[in-house]
Amino acid sequence: MIPRTSHIILVAAAVLLTLLLAGEAVDPVLYAAENISTAAHADPSTIEKRSPGDAASVIPLMDELLGHTGTLALTIKIKDYESAQRDLARYSELTSQFDRLVVTLDLSETDIAEFQKNNRQNQEAMAALLNDSQRLDELQSLEIEVLDGDQRMAVVYEGEALRQKMRETYTAYAKREPETTRIATHYGANATPYQESVEVIAEVAGAAEDWQADAPRSPLNISVTPREGRYGENLSIGGRYADGVPGTPLTIYVDSRIAGNTTLDENAAYAYPYRIGRILAGPHLVYATAGAIFSEVATFDVLPAETNISLAIAEVNRTAVACTGNLTTEDGRPVQEAPVLLRLDGETLISTQTDGNGTYARTLILTGGEHTVRAEFNAAGYPLNSSRSGVVSIQVRGEGLSPFPFIAAIAAALGAGWYIRRRGLPPEPPVPEEPDIEPPPEIAETGPSVEIEGLPPRDAATILFRALRERLGIPATKTPRECARLAPDHAAFFERYERIRYAGETPTDEELRAMEREALGRAD
Amino acid sequence: MAGAKKYHAAAVLAVWLLIVTFFMILNRTLDLEVFFVLSLIGLLVVAVLIDGAFSRPRYMRYLGYVIIVEVAIFAYIVAEKILEIIAA
Numbered sequence: 001m002i003p004r005t006s007h008i009i010l011v012a013a014a015v016l017l018t019l020l021l022a023g024e025a026v027d028p029v030l031y032a033a034e035n036i037s038t039a040a041h042a043d044p045s046t047i048e049k050r051s052p053g054d055a056a057s058v059i060p061l062m063d064e065l066l067g068h069t070g071t072l073a074l075t076i077k078i079k080d081y082e083s084a085q086r087d088l089a090r091y092s093e094l095t096s097q098f099d100r101l102v103v104t105l106d107l108s109e110t111d112i113a114e115f116q117k118n119n120r121q122n123q124e125a126m127a128a129l130l131n132d133s134q135r136l137d138e139l140q141s142l143e144i145e146v147l148d149g150d151q152r153m154a155v156v157y158e159g160e161a162l163r164q165k166m167r168e169t170y171t172a173y174a175k176r177e178p179e180t181t182r183i184a185t186h187y188g189a190n191a192t193p194y195q196e197s198v199e200v201i202a203e204v205a206g207a208a209e210d211w212q213a214d215a216p217r218s219p220l221n222i223s224v225t226p227r228e229g230r231y232g233e234n235l236s237i238g239g240r241y242a243d244g245v246p247g248t249p250l251t252i253y254v255d256s257r258i259a260g261n262t263t264l265d266e267n268a269a270y271a272y273p274y275r276i277g278r279i280l281a282g283p284h285l286v287y288a289t290a291g292a293i294f295s296e297v298a299t300f301d302v303l304p305a306e307t308n309i310s311l312a313i314a315e316v317n318r319t320a321v322a323c324t325g326n327l328t329t330e331d332g333r334p335v336q337e338a339p340v341l342l343r344l345d346g347e348t349l350i351s352t353q354t355d356g357n358g359t360y361a362r363t364l365i366l367t368g369g370e371h372t373v374r375a376e377f378n379a380a381g382y383p384l385n386s387s388r389s390g391v392v393s394i395q396v397r398g399e400g401l402s403p404f405p406f407i408a409a410i411a412a413a414l415g416a417g418w419y420i421r422r423r424g425l426p427p428e429p430p431v432p433e434e435p436d437i438e439p440p441p442e443i444a445e446t447g448p449s450v451e452i453e454g455l456p457p458r459d460a461a462t463i464l465f466r467a468l469r470e471r472l473g474i475p476a477t478k479t480p481r482e483c484a485r486l487a488p489d490h491a492a493f494f495e496r497y498e499r500i501r502y503a504g505e506t507p508t509d510e511e512l513r514a515m516e517r518e519a520l521g522r523a524d
Numbered sequence: 525m526a527g528a529k530k531y532h533a534a535a536v537l538a539v540w541l542l543i544v545t546f547f548m549i550l551n552r553t554l555d556l557e558v559f560f561v562l563s564l565i566g567l568l569v570v571a572v573l574i575d576g577a578f579s580r581p582r583y584m585r586y587l588g589y590v591i592i593v594e595v596a597i598f599a600y601i602v603a604e605k606i607l608e609i610i611a612a
Binding site: 003005006009010013014016017020021319365367399402404405406407408409410411412413415416417420421 | 528531532534535538539541542545546549588591592593595596597598599600601602603604606607608611
């Protein structure tokens with residue numbers, strides 16, 4: 001009955017297991033998109049079907065967003081910053097609402113998503129423009145109050161930086177206009193306020209250009225030639241110091257950080273070669289100081305450049321491979337001291353660095369088997385674009401079969417065998433039947449004499465038991481019960497002794513005398 | 525009654541393996557080594573529970589041989605893992 005139950009359980013288990021595996025093989029998705037139980041399993045592709053009502057609000061919202069850009073640009077232009085802040089808050093709220101709608105309706109693959117991205121950038125641009133305009137106004141009033149040279153230069157410098165930033169903001173904003181207008185028109189939204197906002201922002205940025213026109217000119221002038229360059233190229237920062245004496249030391253600052261020092265030559269001119277290194281792409285500000293005298297602020301642009309990274313792998317020994325390669329710009333200039341990442345098997349990242357020649361080298365210790373390696377340059381902080389090498393596969397031989405696991409396995413097997421064997425042994429070997437031991441023949445002569453006078457009765461009984469056991473030739477390891485079995489003629493003696501020994505009974509003098517007689521084999 | 529013990533043990537072991545398999549599939553981590561180690565743990569627990577104090581049936585002796593082999597494989601896996609960690 002029980003074996004049958006076990007068989008049924010086993011068969012049921014086997015069938016269930018097979019079904020589980022079969023189900024997994026046919027359809028590996030455990031959670032169907034339509035049948036979700038928790039929010040964590042929500043599949044955006046099914047949401048649209050469940051909330052079709054939201055789709056109708058996309059176009060009106062687009063219309064509203066485009067309308068807000070026009071209003072906001074106008075309030076910034078007329079310097080009504082309080083209203084602009086309110087408009088911006090409302091615009092940000094609508095942008096967030098639109099973002100949520102795009103996610104909810106799963107429109108991330110459509111041009112609505114492109115509109116959303118542009119709108120998000122427009123909102124950031126508007127926020128930046130509002131802040132910059134406000135700050136620029138503050139600087140203009142500050143400049144009138146501040147007469148001290150150093151502070152005045154700081155104000156001028158910050159104003160120049162803001163002007164640059166506003167110009168950039170406008171350029172980026174205008175660049176997005178055609179695409180955004182196209183999408184808006186495609187969906188029937190009114191893009192006119194948005195197009196007008198571009199013109200208004202152009203006016204705001206243009207107004208910023210004029211603010212420094214009436215500033216007094218510094219005796220130390222500065223210029224950068226050429227005005228733009230790429231990574232690794234040299235720019236010449238130079239100028240004249242009208243009142244300077246030859247040999248006057250000058251400090252050159254790029255983006256407020258010291259780039260280097262130079263001195264005035266005999267013509268009161270100076271030149272400093274500036275190599276474009278680890279600096280972000282985009283516009284940068286440069287000025288020079290000679291003691292307390294600040295130059296005007298000059299600008300130069302750093303243009304982004306493409307990079308190429310190569311990777312070659314060579315085997316060093318059974319487990320090590322050497323990865324080497326070069327990181328260069330598109331025109332072949334080495335990228336120096338740049339971080340390079342080696343992606344091992346698509347997951348592990350190992351970092352290394354290029355040297356002065358744009359070469360990197362790194363030895364990897366790998367386990368046996370096939371591995372893939374790819375070199376990556378992430379270009380953070382460089383005026384360069386990221387690049388990746390091709391994936392290189394390498395077969396690592398590995399250290400061969402180590403005897404250690406086999407030794408461990410054998411040792412474990414021996415250990416387990418010994419333990420199981422030891423554990424399986426009974427605490428005492430079974431008592432072998434000793435049929436050959438015949439009860440010894442009655443010995444006629446008197447046995448060994450024993451002295452039990454004066455001893456406690458129970459001790460005396462023990463001495464008599466030992467004497468009889470010795471007389472009968474029974475091994476000292478036998479218990480009274482075994483002795484009784486081996487010598488049935490004296491069974492009564494042994495059973496009585498067993499009770500005295502283990503049951504705690506005390507023999508009487510009469511019994512002791514009878515036992516003594518039996519132990520010593522006396523007939524009387 | 526004593527004879528039924530081995531059938532109970534086999535059924536319990538099968539259920540244990542089923543539970544292990546179920547959770548491995550649920551977690552999408554079908555790993556033979558992990559499965560083996562968990563099955564060995566189940567076998568050892570079952571062997572300790574069905575082992576009698578005063579008698580040693582023949583199936584316990586056979587179970588002992590199985591345990592010896594599995595412990596040897598387990599030791600091999602552990603040694604390999606140690607070598608992997610040392611090499612990494």
